[in-house]
Amino acid sequence: MKDSKDLALDKKNIDIILVLDFGSQYTQLIARRVRELDVFSEILPWDISTEKIRNLNPNGIILSGGPDSVTSANTPRIPEVIFELDIPILGICYGMQTLAEQFGGQVTASSSKEFGHATINLEKTSVLFDGFSSGSSIDVWMSHGDQVSTLPDEFNLVASTSSAPIAAMEHVERPIFALQFHPEVTHTKQGNTVIENFVLKVCNCNPAWKMDNLIEQRILDVKQMVGNQKVLLGLSGGVDSSVTAMLLDRAIGKNLICIFVDNGLLRKNEAEDVERLFKDTMDLNLLVIDAKKIFHRHLKGISDSEMKRKIIGRTFIDVFDNEAEKLKDEINFLAQGTIYPDVIESSESESKEARVIKSHHNVGGLPDDMNMDLVEPLRDLFKDEVRKMGAELGLPIEMLNRHPFPGPGLGVRILGEITPEKVKILQEADAIFIAELIKANLYDQVSQAFCVFLPVKSVGVVGDERRYADVIAIRAVETVDFMTAAWAKLPYEFLAHVSNRIVNEIEDVSRVVYDISSKPPATIEWE
Numbered sequence: 001m002k003d004s005k006d007l008a009l010d011k012k013n014i015d016i017i018l019v020l021d022f023g024s025q026y027t028q029l030i031a032r033r034v035r036e037l038d039v040f041s042e043i044l045p046w047d048i049s050t051e052k053i054r055n056l057n058p059n060g061i062i063l064s065g066g067p068d069s070v071t072s073a074n075t076p077r078i079p080e081v082i083f084e085l086d087i088p089i090l091g092i093c094y095g096m097q098t099l100a101e102q103f104g105g106q107v108t109a110s111s112s113k114e115f116g117h118a119t120i121n122l123e124k125t126s127v128l129f130d131g132f133s134s135g136s137s138i139d140v141w142m143s144h145g146d147q148v149s150t151l152p153d154e155f156n157l158v159a160s161t162s163s164a165p166i167a168a169m170e171h172v173e174r175p176i177f178a179l180q181f182h183p184e185v186t187h188t189k190q191g192n193t194v195i196e197n198f199v200l201k202v203c204n205c206n207p208a209w210k211m212d213n214l215i216e217q218r219i220l221d222v223k224q225m226v227g228n229q230k231v232l233l234g235l236s237g238g239v240d241s242s243v244t245a246m247l248l249d250r251a252i253g254k255n256l257i258c259i260f261v262d263n264g265l266l267r268k269n270e271a272e273d274v275e276r277l278f279k280d281t282m283d284l285n286l287l288v289i290d291a292k293k294i295f296h297r298h299l300k301g302i303s304d305s306e307m308k309r310k311i312i313g314r315t316f317i318d319v320f321d322n323e324a325e326k327l328k329d330e331i332n333f334l335a336q337g338t339i340y341p342d343v344i345e346s347s348e349s350e351s352k353e354a355r356v357i358k359s360h361h362n363v364g365g366l367p368d369d370m371n372m373d374l375v376e377p378l379r380d381l382f383k384d385e386v387r388k389m390g391a392e393l394g395l396p397i398e399m400l401n402r403h404p405f406p407g408p409g410l411g412v413r414i415l416g417e418i419t420p421e422k423v424k425i426l427q428e429a430d431a432i433f434i435a436e437l438i439k440a441n442l443y444d445q446v447s448q449a450f451c452v453f454l455p456v457k458s459v460g461v462v463g464d465e466r467r468y469a470d471v472i473a474i475r476a477v478e479t480v481d482f483m484t485a486a487w488a489k490l491p492y493e494f495l496a497h498v499s500n501r502i503v504n505e506i507e508d509v510s511r512v513v514y515d516i517s518s519k520p521p522a523t524i525e526w527e
Contacts, residue, residue, distance in 0.1 A: 015205040017041045018058035020048075022066030022076050022094050029483045030062055030092070030184045032382050033195045038207035050081040060088040060203030063095025065182065069146050070097040070107045078102055088175035088202045090128075096178035097146055100169070105152035109145060118142040120159045120167045120181060128170065128177050129158070130197045132190075139189040140181035147180060175202050185484050211388050215247070218377045222251035226333055231375065232324060233258045233335040234316065235286065237274035238405045240337030240378060243386050245284060246393040247377055248335055256335075257285045257327070261319050263312070264292030264420065265409030268427040277399075291319050292420075299411070299418045303455075305527035308418065312408040324372070334372040338379050339386055342407070382481050403434075403448045404482070412527040416455035421508075422470075426453045429472045429502045429509065436498050437476075446488045449476040451502075452515070452526050460503065460510030469510035472502055477524055485519040 017034045021027045021043050034041035042056065061082055068075040077098050082089065091099035097107045118140055125134045132138065138159075148166040151157060158177075159168035167180040177198065183191030199205050231248060235241050235258040248256045258278065262271045271288060279286040298315050302308055324331045378386055383404060390400045406412050414422050430451040437443040452473040460467040474495075479485035499512035515522075 014040050014209050015059045015203075016056060017199055017203065017205065018053070018056055018061045019043045020046050020061055020063050020078070020082070020095070022046050022064050022098075023068065024065035024092075024094070026182060026184055026483060027064040028380075028382070029481055030064055030195075031380075032385070032481060033184050033192060034062075034199055035209065035385070036192070037196055037199050037205075038209050039199050039205045040209040046076045046079070048079075050079065053079070053081050054085075058085075058087065059205050060090070060199065061085075062198070063089065063091040063099060065093030065095060065143065068094065069109070070094065070101050071109060071146060086174075088198065089177070090198050090202075091176075091178035092184070093143065093180060093182060096169075096180055097148060099176070099178050100148040100152050100155075100166075103152035103155065105148055105155070106150035107146050108149040116142065117187065118161050118163075118181065120161050122159050123157050126158045126168075126170055126177070127201055128168070128179075128194055128197050130201060131193055140183070140191070141185045141187035142181050148178075177202070186480055187484060211385075211392055215250075215389060215392055218247060219251045222248060222375070222377065225375065226252055226255070228255065229333060230255050230257060230327070230331040231333040231335050232320060232331050232372070234320065234337075235260045235274065235278060235284075236337070236405065236407075237270060237277070238337070239383070239390060239400060239402055240339050240386055240404075242278075242337075242395060242399055243390040243393065244335055244337040244378055245278070246390065246395055248375075249284060250393065254285060257287065257331070259320065259323055260286060260288045261316060262288065262290050262292055263295040263316070263409060263411075264423060265295065265312070265411045265418070266427075267405065267410075268431040287323065289319060289323060291315075294319065296418070296420055301417060303416045305412065305415075308411050308527070309408050312411050320372075332373055333375050335375040335377070338376045339381055339383060382483075384480060401444055403443075403446075403450070406525055410453075412525050413450060414453040415526060422453050425470060425506060425508050426451055426472070428506050429453075429474075432501050432505065433474055433498055436494070436501065440494055442490065442494065445478075446476045446490075447479045447482070447485065448524060449474075449488070451475070454513075458511040467507075467510045469508050471511045471513065472506075472509050473513045473515050473526070474498065475515040475524070475526075477519070479519075479524075482524065483519075485524055487516045487518050490514075 017039055019027060019031045019041055027043055031041040031043050063078060066076065101107050119137050120140050121137050122129055122132055122134055147164045151166060151169060154172050155169045156172055157166060158170055161167045164180050170177045182188055183194040231252060233245055233248060233256060235245055245258055260274050275288050278284045295315055298311050299308060302311060320334060387400045410423055410426055411418055414426060433449060433451050437449055452475060454471040454473055456471050457468055458471050460469060476488035476490055477485040478488050495514055502512050503509055
């Protein structure tokens with residue numbers, strides 16, 4: 001596979017916050033919080049070259065968390081050039097620990113590891129906590145096994161918790177700050193205020209970066225990259241691929257060829273709905289490919305979740321290559337609606353320290369011998385940012401507010417082997433669940449909702465007969481950024497109604513269960 005082409009913003013006349021990545025799952029979330037303040041942010045790995053850091057000329061630097069332990073040998077450290085730049089620094093979690101050690105403090109393994117909610121107590125006033133009174137308490141999100149046990153020289157204690165005496169610290173003279181907790185996650189109350197204080201009051205950044213700037217820059221980048229050549233786009237009908245289509249349509253017009261692949265793993269009536277909207281209403285070049293038999297043949301007998309993702313990804317690209325060969329004009333580019341949660345959970349972040357959570361057919365499943373360049377204009381954006389871009393591009397509201405659908409489709413919502421029969425059962429159950437959410441005005445109150453086909457059977461009673469049939473799990477979550485999520489507290493009466501409809505209307509289902517797991521520790525999807 002050829003490298004993904006960079007679609008980079010012109011950074012000459014804007015203020016920038018550099019996020020130095022030590023491998024945290026939340027690294028891009030830090031960058032997103034900065035961008036919410038209309039300040040551009042860029043992520044670079046902790047071991048990036050000194051020259052690249054200097055050329056970026058950032059106004060401030062945030063050190064991310066990470067999975068390593070500062071107490072171990074040969075783990076990541078802050079490059080010396082960061083201190084030579086003499087600009088504001090904020091260390092978070094691992095970033096705090098390595099900052100403390102490099103300034104002469106001590107880090108030890110905590111006897112009471114903190115993973116989850118905690119309360120910090122402010123010990124002194126600090127610009128980082130401007131707006132909070134000294135002695136007040138803040139609910140935060142912790143995720144650490146090590147902690148700073150001895151303050152470095154020339155640092156003051158700012159905040160503590162019952163199990164972490166040094167939860168926040170700052171240099172007595174230089175604008176260097178460090179936090180043991182994660183202000184970037186939504187679980188930390190008023191965490192955005194802490195980041196805002198650092199970016200706007202400590203770094204004095206000018207909030208001049210806007211979504212329309214990004215759109216115009218990406219359109220220009222695509223024009224320069226593609227020229228008069230053709231681009232293939234895998235259009236799924238979801239928000240990400242739809243926004244990608246509109247962006248590319250603005251840039252290259254009819255040189256964009258959209259291919260919708262019916263892989264037999266879609267939602268009920270998906271193919272018909274996509275063709276009607278994009279071909280008939282939006283007048284895009286759209287080819288609809290019926291590849292259901294091909295996908296099901298390749299997936300026959302496969303139960304492993306990672307293997308299913310790889311097969312779906314490989315088959316998807318094979319179909320694309322076959323269709324490209326049929327077209328008269330040579331096509332050198334393949335566009336995808338990959339967004340950052342896909343990238344970070346596939347260990348495709350800038351940092352080599354990131355841990356793989358799952359592969360994704362938009363990123364992890366692409367073959368090395370793919371014969372097209374990859375164009376991913378949304379690769380560094382979160383879902384809510386993509387929706388904002390879509391609104392600017394004029395996509396209808398019902399499209400923008402549609403819940404996310406995974407690239408591998410129902411392939412990751414059917415646990416175990418995939419069969420056409422299981423797909424049909426899941427499609428019907430999912431359609432009932434979504435229809436009832438819309439009817440009850442609950443659809444827009446949750447961020448993502450779907451059904452999962454479980455690899456177990458359960459005894460049920462319908463009328464006077466016993467039924468030994470399949471089990472369906474229903475899942476609904478509330479989230480802003482999809483990096484963290486809470487399970488939705490749907491009304492019991494509603495859940496009972498959905499369960500009754502699914503069991504009564506689908507003969508092959510005997511039981512419905514509701515998933516009450518949050519992310520973390522669970523993921524939103526089951527596979």
